[in-house]
Amino acid sequence: MHLMQKYEVSVPVVRRLPRYYRLLQELERNGVTRTSSRELGKRLGMTASQIRQDLSCFGCFGRQGCGYAVKELRENLEQIIGLPDLLPMILVGAGSLGKVVSENVRFEERGFRLIGIFDIKPELIGKRLAELQIQPIEELESFCAAKKPVAAVLCLPKESAQAVAERLVLFGVRGLWNFSHCDIAVEQAEVITVHLDDSLMTLSYKLHNL
Amino acid sequence: MHLMQKYEVSVPVVRRLPRYYRLLQELERNGVTRTSSRELGKRLGMTASQIRQDLSCFGCFGRQGCGYAVKELRENLEQIIGLPDLLPMILVGAGSLGKVVSENVRFEERGFRLIGIFDIKPELIGKRLAELQIQPIEELESFCAAKKPVAAVLCLPKESAQAVAERLVLFGVRGLWNFSHCDIAVEQAEVITVHLDDSLMTLSYKLHNL
DNA sequence: TAGATTGTTAATCGATTAACAATC
């Protein structure tokens, strides 16, 4: 049943996959060739049981008595997450946040290729960001028709985020990585919202309740 | 038992508090004065039961038959999260990421006051960011001794993040909001790491498994 | 072979949902 998932994998499991992947990368860089669920668990602060349980959603990657081959497991996780297949992605909203995201996120190491940047402000059009020229928002539709981006980063003011998201879905975009300070509800698309404000408020709560 | 929590509130509950707070703010802005767990649940895509269960960790804020007063509940959530008590916070690492965080995050609306920015690069020292002058990292200790920041934003290269975090904890910092691309392990402090890379990989997985 | 460690099944734990008495 190698690399076959028999059923829908739960959200908590999916969210742990990148952590496993990053740790495996690090071990590999450090020249470690073999490891075990026990060791991985110790490094990640979780039980060995959970790691074995999680991995078993996708196949059998270890050997009884020997544990896991680091490189092999890293490669399998890479496949599972879908990293080798770079999905075309665009970015909408080239303000300060869009600039930092486009220039600092390592898209190509995380499964995406940034192929277009759009903004509504005339003064930004034509400027270069992350080796791409910022295009006017009016060209979104024809660009999507031609280049078929599968995903989009949204760095928009909260007033326009929902409307732009809906247009993008109409144009065939299936995944949204939303940095706009609002929730977005669209049918037929995966949305991951990065709520920095919520994250900061959570820290406030925790510090007041130590 | 108003505003008293009888026991440790679970992590999932704490993480939902900011969402409730933001929605209540929005309702209040729109002139809504009364609401119910049923309506809140519909807006947030969760059960009315869960909202009542969550709120009951902190007290009784509603009235049978009438529901909740929007303003009152918003104010209570504000208190619960700790927003009115602005905690002094510093930012370490004034590169492009630190710049965007310092200038775009609304600290004062989220329970914190940014009182200092530090960097190691001589060419950045003295420049202004978010109305503060960037200070040399050497002054971290004396600054902390004098101003007693409770929390810190870390926007550092992953090589130095752990070491800086440990120093900060020694200097009395109790909460870390970590944007560095690595995990941080420190005793005696709350750490919230914003793993943008993990978030993007999760999107990759989901798009490959629609 | 003996020791180690997997993948998986069973047991436990915790979180979510449902139900309902209290009461506005």
Add this chain to the structure above:
DNA sequence: TAGATTGTTAATCGATTAACAATC
């Protein structure tokens, strides 16, 4: 009063942990 909705207890559901046979 009748309808609505709370806060809370009980039931359900799902996720984590423990246990263990299989086997390297």
